[in-house]
Amino acid sequence: MALVVQKYGGSSVADGEKIMNVARRIARTSQDGNRVVTVVSAMGDTTDELLELAYNVSDSPSSRELDVLLSTGEIVSSTLLAMALKSLGEQSISLTGAQAGIRTDNSYSRARIMNIDPKRIIKELEKGNIVIVAGFQGINDDMDTTTLGRGGSDTTAVALAISLKAEKCEIYTDVQGVYTADPRIVSQAVKLDEIGYEEMLEMSTYGAKVMHPRAVELGQIYGVPILVASSFMDKPGTLIHGGISMEGRNKVTGIAHDLNVAKITILGVPDKPGIAAAIFERLAGAGISVDTIVQNASTENITDLTFTIAKSDLGPAMEIVKPLAAEIGARDFVSDSGVGKVSIIGTGIQNTPGFAAKMFTALSRESINIMLISTSEIRITCIIKEDRVKDAIRALHKAFELEQA
Ligand code: ASP
Ligand code: MG
16 A cells, blocks of 8 residues: 655645545545545645734744744644545544654744654554644644744655655645746746756745745655645646656756845945854844845955845844944945846756856846846856846746747
Protein backbone atom coordinates (compact mmCIF):
# COMPACT_ATOMS: atom_id res chain seq x y z
CA MET A 1 0.00 0.00 0.00
CA ALA A 2 1.50 3.29 -1.04
CA LEU A 3 1.57 6.18 1.40
CA VAL A 4 0.47 9.51 -0.06
CA VAL A 5 0.95 12.90 1.58
CA GLN A 6 -1.36 15.55 0.16
CA LYS A 7 -1.70 19.21 1.10
CA TYR A 8 -4.69 21.40 0.35
CA GLY A 9 -4.29 25.19 0.44
CA GLY A 10 -6.64 27.74 1.98
CA SER A 11 -8.58 28.48 -1.21
CA SER A 12 -9.23 24.76 -1.70
CA VAL A 13 -10.95 24.51 1.70
CA ALA A 14 -12.49 28.01 1.73
CA ASP A 15 -16.08 26.87 2.46
CA GLY A 16 -18.14 23.80 3.26
CA GLU A 17 -18.73 22.89 -0.35
CA LYS A 18 -15.01 23.08 -1.15
CA ILE A 19 -14.18 20.99 1.91
CA MET A 20 -16.63 18.33 0.63
CA ASN A 21 -14.90 18.47 -2.77
CA VAL A 22 -11.51 17.91 -1.11
CA ALA A 23 -12.99 15.10 1.01
CA ARG A 24 -14.23 13.34 -2.14
CA ARG A 25 -10.78 13.59 -3.72
CA ILE A 26 -9.12 12.18 -0.61
CA ALA A 27 -11.71 9.40 -0.39
CA ARG A 28 -10.95 8.43 -3.99
CA THR A 29 -7.20 8.31 -3.28
CA SER A 30 -7.89 6.10 -0.30
CA GLN A 31 -10.28 3.83 -2.24
CA ASP A 32 -7.55 3.44 -4.88
CA GLY A 33 -5.65 1.54 -2.19
CA ASN A 34 -3.43 4.27 -0.74
CA ARG A 35 -2.86 5.25 2.85
CA VAL A 36 -3.42 8.99 3.00
CA VAL A 37 -2.04 11.73 5.22
CA THR A 38 -3.47 15.14 4.38
CA VAL A 39 -2.21 18.54 5.50
CA VAL A 40 -4.57 21.51 5.38
CA SER A 41 -4.21 25.28 5.48
CA ALA A 42 -6.72 27.52 7.20
CA MET A 43 -9.97 28.23 5.33
CA GLY A 44 -9.70 31.10 2.84
CA ASP A 45 -8.44 34.30 4.49
CA THR A 46 -8.82 33.02 8.04
CA THR A 47 -5.19 33.69 9.00
CA ASP A 48 -5.44 37.33 7.88
CA GLU A 49 -8.70 37.71 9.80
CA LEU A 50 -7.19 36.26 12.96
CA LEU A 51 -4.22 38.61 12.64
CA GLU A 52 -6.59 41.54 12.28
CA LEU A 53 -8.43 40.49 15.43
CA ALA A 54 -5.15 40.40 17.33
CA TYR A 55 -4.15 43.87 16.16
CA ASN A 56 -7.62 45.14 17.12
CA VAL A 57 -6.83 44.47 20.75
CA SER A 58 -3.10 45.16 20.82
CA ASP A 59 -0.47 47.13 18.87
CA SER A 60 2.12 44.48 19.61
CA PRO A 61 0.40 41.22 20.44
CA SER A 62 2.33 38.69 22.50
CA SER A 63 4.11 36.39 20.07
CA ARG A 64 3.20 33.33 22.12
CA GLU A 65 -0.50 34.14 22.15
CA LEU A 66 -0.41 35.13 18.48
CA ASP A 67 0.94 31.74 17.44
CA VAL A 68 -1.73 29.88 19.39
CA LEU A 69 -4.37 32.12 17.84
CA LEU A 70 -3.12 31.64 14.27
CA SER A 71 -2.77 27.88 14.73
CA THR A 72 -6.53 27.63 15.33
CA GLY A 73 -7.25 28.41 11.66
CA GLU A 74 -5.70 25.13 10.55
CA ILE A 75 -7.33 23.26 13.43
CA VAL A 76 -10.76 24.40 12.22
CA SER A 77 -10.17 23.23 8.64
CA SER A 78 -8.63 19.91 9.72
CA THR A 79 -11.55 18.99 11.98
CA LEU A 80 -14.12 19.93 9.34
CA LEU A 81 -12.30 17.85 6.74
CA ALA A 82 -12.23 14.84 9.06
CA MET A 83 -15.98 15.25 9.66
CA ALA A 84 -16.59 15.57 5.91
CA LEU A 85 -14.68 12.35 5.25
CA LYS A 86 -16.71 10.53 7.91
CA SER A 87 -19.91 11.77 6.28
CA LEU A 88 -18.67 10.05 3.10
CA GLY A 89 -18.26 6.83 5.03
CA GLU A 90 -14.46 7.09 5.38
CA GLN A 91 -12.61 6.53 8.62
CA SER A 92 -10.69 9.69 9.47
CA ILE A 93 -9.07 11.59 12.33
CA SER A 94 -7.68 15.12 12.62
CA LEU A 95 -4.46 15.87 14.50
CA THR A 96 -2.98 19.21 15.56
CA GLY A 97 0.69 19.80 14.78
CA ALA A 98 1.56 18.84 18.35
CA GLN A 99 -0.46 15.60 18.19
CA ALA A 100 1.22 14.80 14.88
CA GLY A 101 4.60 14.97 16.65
CA ILE A 102 5.94 18.10 14.94
CA ARG A 103 8.62 19.61 17.21
CA THR A 104 10.03 23.04 16.45
CA ASP A 105 12.48 25.56 17.83
CA ASN A 106 11.26 28.49 19.94
CA SER A 107 11.02 31.23 17.33
CA TYR A 108 7.37 32.17 17.37
CA SER A 109 5.84 33.11 14.02
CA ARG A 110 8.79 31.69 12.08
CA ALA A 111 9.57 28.45 13.84
CA ARG A 112 11.69 25.80 12.19
CA ILE A 113 10.84 22.12 12.38
CA MET A 114 13.52 20.36 14.44
CA ASN A 115 12.13 16.84 14.15
CA ILE A 116 8.96 14.86 13.68
CA ASP A 117 7.97 11.86 15.74
CA PRO A 118 5.37 10.22 13.49
CA LYS A 119 4.30 7.55 16.06
CA ARG A 120 0.74 8.80 16.41
CA ILE A 121 0.24 9.29 12.68
CA ILE A 122 1.46 5.76 12.00
CA LYS A 123 -0.77 4.35 14.73
CA GLU A 124 -3.82 6.05 13.22
CA LEU A 125 -2.93 4.87 9.72
CA GLU A 126 -2.64 1.33 11.02
CA LYS A 127 -6.12 1.64 12.51
CA GLY A 128 -7.30 2.42 8.98
CA ASN A 129 -7.74 6.15 9.45
CA ILE A 130 -7.18 8.84 6.88
CA VAL A 131 -5.07 11.28 8.92
CA ILE A 132 -5.67 15.01 8.58
CA VAL A 133 -2.89 17.17 10.03
CA ALA A 134 -3.33 20.87 10.79
CA GLY A 135 -0.61 22.61 8.77
CA PHE A 136 1.71 25.51 9.64
CA GLN A 137 2.20 24.58 13.31
CA GLY A 138 4.22 22.61 15.77
CA ILE A 139 5.14 22.56 19.41
CA ASN A 140 8.34 23.67 21.16
CA ASP A 141 10.16 22.08 24.09
CA ASP A 142 7.88 23.95 26.53
CA MET A 143 4.83 22.37 24.83
CA ASP A 144 3.85 25.79 23.51
CA THR A 145 2.34 26.07 20.06
CA THR A 146 4.50 27.64 17.39
CA THR A 147 3.77 28.56 13.76
CA LEU A 148 6.11 28.14 10.80
CA GLY A 149 5.63 31.48 9.04
CA ARG A 150 3.06 32.53 6.45
CA GLY A 151 2.50 29.86 3.84
CA GLY A 152 4.07 27.29 6.17
CA SER A 153 1.61 24.45 5.50
CA ASP A 154 3.63 23.52 2.41
CA THR A 155 6.59 22.98 4.72
CA THR A 156 4.50 20.83 7.07
CA ALA A 157 3.49 18.64 4.12
CA VAL A 158 6.98 18.15 2.72
CA ALA A 159 8.42 17.52 6.20
CA LEU A 160 5.75 14.87 6.85
CA ALA A 161 6.42 13.25 3.48
CA ILE A 162 10.09 12.99 4.44
CA SER A 163 9.41 11.68 7.92
CA LEU A 164 6.88 9.09 6.69
CA LYS A 165 9.10 8.15 3.73
CA ALA A 166 6.32 8.86 1.25
CA GLU A 167 7.22 8.53 -2.40
CA LYS A 168 6.20 12.09 -3.13
CA CYS A 169 4.36 15.04 -1.70
CA GLU A 170 1.31 16.37 -3.52
CA ILE A 171 0.43 20.05 -3.11
CA TYR A 172 -3.12 20.86 -4.28
CA THR A 173 -3.95 24.48 -4.88
CA ASP A 174 -6.14 26.85 -6.91
CA VAL A 175 -3.85 26.89 -9.97
CA GLN A 176 -2.89 24.04 -12.28
CA GLY A 177 0.80 24.08 -11.44
CA VAL A 178 3.90 26.21 -11.87
CA TYR A 179 3.72 28.58 -14.83
CA THR A 180 6.37 30.35 -16.93
CA ALA A 181 4.96 33.58 -15.41
CA ASP A 182 1.87 34.60 -13.44
CA PRO A 183 -0.97 33.63 -15.82
CA ARG A 184 -3.12 36.47 -14.46
CA ILE A 185 -0.55 38.89 -15.91
CA VAL A 186 0.64 37.03 -19.02
CA SER A 187 -2.19 35.30 -20.88
CA GLN A 188 0.33 33.28 -22.92
CA ALA A 189 1.97 31.86 -19.79
CA VAL A 190 2.50 28.13 -20.05
CA LYS A 191 2.17 25.53 -17.31
CA LEU A 192 5.44 23.63 -16.85
CA ASP A 193 5.26 19.83 -16.71
CA GLU A 194 8.39 19.71 -14.55
CA ILE A 195 10.93 22.01 -12.95
CA GLY A 196 14.15 21.39 -11.01
CA TYR A 197 14.44 22.11 -7.28
CA GLU A 198 17.01 24.86 -7.82
CA GLU A 199 14.91 26.70 -10.34
CA MET A 200 11.77 26.32 -8.24
CA LEU A 201 13.61 27.57 -5.18
CA GLU A 202 14.64 30.75 -7.04
CA MET A 203 11.14 31.11 -8.50
CA SER A 204 9.46 30.93 -5.09
CA THR A 205 12.09 33.00 -3.27
CA TYR A 206 11.75 35.71 -5.90
CA GLY A 207 7.97 35.93 -5.78
CA ALA A 208 6.20 32.92 -7.33
CA LYS A 209 3.51 32.33 -4.70
CA VAL A 210 2.61 28.79 -5.68
CA MET A 211 5.07 27.09 -3.30
CA HIS A 212 6.73 28.14 -0.07
CA PRO A 213 10.52 28.38 -0.57
CA ARG A 214 11.34 26.48 2.63
CA ALA A 215 9.23 23.56 1.45
CA VAL A 216 11.12 23.44 -1.85
CA GLU A 217 14.41 23.59 0.02
CA LEU A 218 13.39 20.64 2.23
CA GLY A 219 12.27 18.66 -0.81
CA GLN A 220 15.63 19.30 -2.44
CA ILE A 221 17.70 18.33 0.59
CA TYR A 222 15.85 15.03 1.05
CA GLY A 223 15.16 14.39 -2.63
CA VAL A 224 11.37 14.20 -2.24
CA PRO A 225 9.55 14.97 -5.50
CA ILE A 226 6.75 17.53 -5.08
CA LEU A 227 3.72 17.59 -7.34
CA VAL A 228 1.86 20.92 -7.60
CA ALA A 229 -1.61 20.52 -9.10
CA SER A 230 -5.15 21.87 -9.04
CA SER A 231 -7.57 20.74 -6.34
CA PHE A 232 -10.48 21.63 -8.62
CA MET A 233 -9.48 19.79 -11.80
CA ASP A 234 -7.97 16.45 -12.69
CA LYS A 235 -4.97 17.77 -14.62
CA PRO A 236 -1.36 16.56 -14.42
CA GLY A 237 0.21 19.60 -12.67
CA THR A 238 3.93 20.33 -12.33
CA LEU A 239 6.47 17.92 -10.86
CA ILE A 240 9.30 19.55 -8.91
CA HIS A 241 12.20 17.13 -8.79
CA GLY A 242 15.92 16.69 -9.22
CA GLY A 243 16.30 14.50 -12.24
CA ILE A 244 15.80 17.07 -14.97
CA SER A 245 17.41 16.15 -18.28
CA MET A 246 20.29 18.22 -19.63
CA GLU A 247 18.45 18.69 -22.91
CA GLY A 248 17.05 22.14 -23.66
CA ARG A 249 18.72 23.61 -20.62
CA ASN A 250 20.20 26.70 -22.21
CA LYS A 251 17.11 28.77 -21.77
CA VAL A 252 15.02 30.70 -19.31
CA THR A 253 12.49 28.53 -17.47
CA GLY A 254 10.32 31.16 -15.90
CA ILE A 255 9.80 34.72 -14.75
CA ALA A 256 9.10 35.57 -11.13
CA HIS A 257 7.99 38.89 -9.74
CA ASP A 258 7.52 40.42 -6.35
CA LEU A 259 5.64 43.60 -5.47
CA ASN A 260 6.32 43.40 -1.75
CA VAL A 261 9.59 45.31 -2.05
CA ALA A 262 10.94 48.54 -0.60
CA LYS A 263 14.31 50.16 -1.15
CA ILE A 264 16.41 52.13 1.34
CA THR A 265 19.47 54.20 0.40
CA ILE A 266 21.88 55.57 2.96
CA LEU A 267 23.72 58.46 1.34
CA GLY A 268 27.21 59.75 1.96
CA VAL A 269 28.44 56.89 4.10
CA PRO A 270 32.11 56.97 5.17
CA ASP A 271 33.88 54.18 3.26
CA LYS A 272 35.60 52.27 6.04
CA PRO A 273 35.49 48.80 7.56
CA GLY A 274 32.59 47.95 9.87
CA ILE A 275 29.89 50.20 8.45
CA ALA A 276 28.02 47.56 6.45
CA ALA A 277 28.41 45.14 9.34
CA ALA A 278 26.83 47.66 11.73
CA ILE A 279 23.85 48.27 9.47
CA PHE A 280 23.05 44.70 8.50
CA GLU A 281 23.71 43.26 11.94
CA ARG A 282 21.10 45.55 13.40
CA LEU A 283 18.55 44.78 10.70
CA ALA A 284 19.17 41.05 11.14
CA GLY A 285 18.78 41.45 14.89
CA ALA A 286 15.29 42.81 14.28
CA GLY A 287 14.46 39.82 12.06
CA ILE A 288 14.49 41.93 8.88
CA SER A 289 15.96 40.09 5.94
CA VAL A 290 17.77 42.15 3.38
CA ASP A 291 17.84 41.12 -0.24
CA THR A 292 19.69 43.03 -2.92
CA ILE A 293 22.56 45.14 -1.59
CA VAL A 294 24.44 47.62 -3.76
CA GLN A 295 27.29 49.84 -2.66
CA ASN A 296 28.72 52.43 -5.02
CA ALA A 297 32.44 52.39 -5.73
CA SER A 298 33.55 55.18 -3.46
CA THR A 299 34.98 58.48 -4.54
CA GLU A 300 36.83 60.43 -1.86
CA ASN A 301 36.04 57.69 0.70
CA ILE A 302 32.32 58.42 0.66
CA THR A 303 29.82 55.90 -0.67
CA ASP A 304 26.07 55.29 -1.00
CA LEU A 305 24.57 52.06 0.23
CA THR A 306 21.27 50.78 -1.18
CA PHE A 307 19.39 47.66 -0.16
CA THR A 308 15.94 46.15 -0.56
CA ILE A 309 13.67 44.61 2.04
CA ALA A 310 10.07 43.44 2.15
CA LYS A 311 7.71 46.41 1.97
CA SER A 312 6.05 45.17 5.16
CA ASP A 313 9.42 45.61 6.96
CA LEU A 314 9.91 49.24 5.87
CA GLY A 315 8.53 50.82 9.06
CA PRO A 316 10.70 48.84 11.51
CA ALA A 317 13.73 49.12 9.17
CA MET A 318 13.47 52.91 9.11
CA GLU A 319 13.29 52.97 12.90
CA ILE A 320 16.70 51.30 12.84
CA VAL A 321 18.21 53.30 9.97
CA LYS A 322 17.27 56.73 11.38
CA PRO A 323 19.50 56.70 14.49
CA LEU A 324 22.10 54.54 12.76
CA ALA A 325 22.63 56.97 9.88
CA ALA A 326 23.52 59.68 12.38
CA GLU A 327 25.77 57.31 14.34
CA ILE A 328 27.84 56.27 11.34
CA GLY A 329 28.09 59.82 10.00
CA ALA A 330 25.98 59.32 6.88
CA ARG A 331 24.81 62.45 5.06
CA ASP A 332 21.17 61.38 4.63
CA PHE A 333 18.87 58.47 3.91
CA VAL A 334 15.87 57.93 1.64
CA SER A 335 13.34 55.15 1.16
CA ASP A 336 11.09 54.15 -1.71
CA SER A 337 8.21 51.73 -1.28
CA GLY A 338 7.09 52.00 -4.90
CA VAL A 339 9.48 49.41 -6.31
CA GLY A 340 9.17 45.82 -7.47
CA LYS A 341 11.34 42.95 -8.58
CA VAL A 342 11.29 41.01 -11.80
CA SER A 343 13.54 37.99 -12.29
CA ILE A 344 14.40 35.59 -15.08
CA ILE A 345 15.27 32.10 -13.86
CA GLY A 346 16.80 29.12 -15.59
CA THR A 347 19.72 26.76 -15.13
CA GLY A 348 20.65 27.69 -18.70
CA ILE A 349 21.65 31.16 -17.56
CA GLN A 350 24.66 29.62 -15.86
CA ASN A 351 27.83 30.16 -17.86
CA THR A 352 25.90 31.32 -20.91
CA PRO A 353 26.57 34.86 -22.09
CA GLY A 354 23.82 37.04 -23.49
CA PHE A 355 20.94 36.49 -21.05
CA ALA A 356 21.59 39.70 -19.12
CA ALA A 357 21.95 41.71 -22.33
CA LYS A 358 18.72 40.29 -23.69
CA MET A 359 16.89 41.05 -20.46
CA PHE A 360 18.12 44.65 -20.26
CA THR A 361 17.35 45.24 -23.95
CA ALA A 362 13.80 43.96 -23.56
CA LEU A 363 13.27 46.30 -20.60
CA SER A 364 14.83 49.30 -22.33
CA ARG A 365 12.55 48.80 -25.37
CA GLU A 366 9.65 49.36 -22.97
CA SER A 367 11.44 52.40 -21.51
CA ILE A 368 11.63 50.63 -18.15
CA ASN A 369 14.42 51.99 -15.99
CA ILE A 370 16.50 49.49 -14.00
CA MET A 371 17.36 50.75 -10.52
CA LEU A 372 19.30 47.78 -9.18
CA ILE A 373 20.45 44.43 -10.51
CA SER A 374 21.25 41.27 -8.61
CA THR A 375 22.18 37.84 -9.88
CA SER A 376 22.73 34.26 -8.81
CA GLU A 377 24.11 31.46 -10.98
CA ILE A 378 20.66 30.77 -12.38
CA ARG A 379 18.82 34.09 -11.91
CA ILE A 380 18.97 37.73 -12.94
CA THR A 381 16.80 40.16 -10.98
CA CYS A 382 16.05 43.80 -11.79
CA ILE A 383 14.54 46.23 -9.31
CA ILE A 384 12.25 48.58 -11.22
CA LYS A 385 9.31 50.87 -10.51
CA GLU A 386 6.38 48.93 -9.11
CA ASP A 387 3.94 50.26 -11.70
CA ARG A 388 6.10 48.90 -14.56
CA VAL A 389 6.42 45.35 -13.22
CA LYS A 390 3.54 43.94 -15.27
CA ASP A 391 4.88 45.50 -18.49
CA ALA A 392 8.30 44.08 -17.67
CA ILE A 393 6.97 40.55 -17.16
CA ARG A 394 5.09 40.63 -20.47
CA ALA A 395 8.10 42.01 -22.36
CA LEU A 396 10.45 39.39 -20.89
CA HIS A 397 8.02 36.53 -21.50
CA LYS A 398 8.00 37.51 -25.15
CA ALA A 399 11.73 38.21 -25.47
CA PHE A 400 12.64 34.77 -24.08
CA GLU A 401 9.87 33.06 -26.12
CA LEU A 402 8.37 31.41 -23.07
CA GLU A 403 5.00 30.94 -24.76
CA GLN A 404 6.76 28.09 -26.57
CA ALA A 405 7.88 26.39 -23.36
N1 ASP B 1 -2.69 29.71 7.00
C1 ASP B 1 -1.31 30.10 6.95
C2 ASP B 1 -1.16 31.33 6.07
O1 ASP B 1 -2.13 31.82 5.54
C3 ASP B 1 -0.41 28.99 6.50
C4 ASP B 1 -0.65 28.50 5.09
O2 ASP B 1 -1.63 28.87 4.46
O3 ASP B 1 0.15 27.70 4.60
O4 ASP B 1 -0.08 31.82 5.91
MG1 MG C 1 -2.95 30.46 3.40
